[in-house]
Amino acid sequence: MPLLRTSLLSAEPSGVLESLDELFALAHAMEQEAADKYDSLAKEMRVQGKDDLAEVFTHLAAAEREHMDSVTQWSQSRRGKRPDPAMVRWEAPEALAPDAAAEVKTSRLMTPYRALAIAVRNEERAFAFWSYLAAYSHDPEVKKASEAMAKEELGHVATLRKERRRAYHREHERSNVETALPQIDAPRLERRLVAQLGDMEQRLSGPAAVRIRDLRQQTVEMADAAAGVGSFAASMERKGPLEIAEALVDGYLDGAERSNDAAHLESLQQLAERAISRLAWLRSLAMD
Structure with missing residues (x-):
């Protein structure tokens, strides 16, 4: 499966999803992990006295929790129950690459713009992940739901890119030249x-x-x-x-x-x- 052997995904997914229950469980787990990591970075930034960055990561964590709620509602609508963590069979791509997390914690040059750029890249990785699963799923319902998840991630990318652009303009004055x-x-x-x-x-x-x-x-x-x-x-x-x-x-x-x-x-x-x-x-x- 070479289509997404990628710079976004460090490795191909370990398999394909076999059911909607498994899909909802995995989607919920991915959003949960992202929220937890952003919360952790927000706390770290506060310890370092970087309140502007803490605010960015707090906002990102809140957005991920909203995504979790959306997945839960979708699961309850389609399957009549909440996502079951026990249905997650293998690891999804990390919500935040280790090198990115390390950069946030240690770089003296980290800014809200750069933090949002990292978040954009994470959502793009999620898009690649769900697109991969949609492409190789054998179950029509799972394929359709994976495509919907990929489309949802594109919406997240668009939102974050807008926020990133606003952060850039706050940090830089547009040159007359x-x-x-x-x-x-x-x-x-x-x-x-x-x-x-x-x-x-x-x-x-x-x-x-x-x-x-x-x-x-x-x-x-x-x-x-x-x-x-x-x-x-x-x-x-x-x-x-x-x-x-x-x-x-x-x-x-x-x-x-x-x-x-x-x-x-x-x-x-x-x-x-x-x-x-x-x-x-x-x-x-x-x-x-």
Whole structure:
């Protein structure tokens, strides 16, 4: 199963889910672990006197507990009972990578922006995990529920990216020089990404090449759908595919936040969702 041998997942999941009961148990356990780790980091930050970071991690822990409640309600709705921890057969990806937790605790350069960036990456890993399980599940109900979990994680990514962007703007003043640079729109940047994905496809084989081909076709469609959207520094065209893909995510989210037109807002939200999914896949696909 090489499709998600990844930079997001340190190892492939140990198997597939056999039932909805097992899925709900695993989802609940993952959210519980994330909440506990964020709570622990919040306490550590308070001990170190870093109240701004403590507030960020307290907020993240609260969000994870809300996700736990959602899973519980879903389980009760579908199965008539709460998730059963005994149904968890194998370990899910860690909610917070050990190196990330160590960085939070020891880095003197840690800021709310960087803390939220770590949280974004964690949600992207969760998306990759549920996407993997959806792809390889044999049970139609489990496959559908795993797809729903993956979609839910994309929503979490979008929310955290917005918060991360706000934190960035609080920490940095936008440079007048940057805004004076030549600009390009989203369709042009999407077309540049199309070319890069074509190059990547030539270097890959098997499932990874198939996935890149699919992403390339989606990107062609997104270039058409993004007409008149976005403003990016022209120098972004010289960046790599991951940087371009991430810039496009932020561009669509920014546009959606500022839009006052319902139809335009819906279009931007759809573009943002597809762009977030694309970015997560690009990060997770094997590149060697």
